[in-house]
Amino acid sequence: MVDPTISAGNGTESAKNHFSKAVEEAKAGAQAFAGELSSECKTRSGEAKDKANAFAADAKVKAAGYAEEGKAKASQAIVGVSKLIDDNVALIDEKVGIKYGDYARNASKSLAGAGAKLDEKSLExxxxxxxxxxxxxxxxxxxxxxxxxxxxxxxxxxx
Structure with a gap:
């Protein structure tokens, strides 16, 4: 029931004041919530960025390791082909001729040199x-x- 002591004009004014206060409190609450939400987003964003940076650093280290391993295997393979040619030079001399055997020897030396250079060089x-x-x-x-x-x-x- 309506309080009979409040006049019609006074009641409308009172309702407007209550409504204005409620709107101001809602705005203040929304701003506080937005501030908390923004702070939480910044925290989570920072955590995600840190995790991504750690993952990228780990991937870089692993990639460098794989590259070094690949370089070593390539060098070994080149030297292996050189040794295979050296092991078969006598057969090439016999079957095809000394001229082609000399070509094979030169190719073997070039391969051995390339393998050694590859092994000595850095990835950079x-x-x-x-x-x-x-x-x-x-x-x-x-x-x-x-x-x-x-x-x-x-x-x-x-x-």
Whole structure:
């Protein structure tokens, strides 16, 4: 029931005041909530960024390890091919001729030297050498990439 002591004009004014106070309290509550939400978002965002940075650093270390391992295996493979050629040079001399045996010996020495150079160089040096080669001979680099892609496709294609 309505309080008879409040006049009609006074009641409307009182209701407006209560409504205004309620709106102000709602605004203050919303601002406080927004501040808490913003703070929580910043915290979670920072945590996610830290996790991503840790993951990226770990991936970089693992990639460098795999690259070093791959470089070592490539060097070993090149030296292995050189030794295989050396082991068969006498057969080449006998079957095809000394001239071709000399070619095989030279190829074996070149491969052994390339394997040793590869083993001695750092990954950064190899990367710089590759960039320089591509800058100086882009068409040759493209041809090598295409030939390598063709060979790899033939190797890994199902029969």
């Amino acid at each position: 040096d190899i990367g710089e050498d590759a960039k320089t080669f591509v800058r100086n001979s882009p068409w040759q680099a493209l041809g090598i990439a295409a030939a390598t892609g063709f060979v790899l496709a033939r190797l890994f294609r199902g029969k």
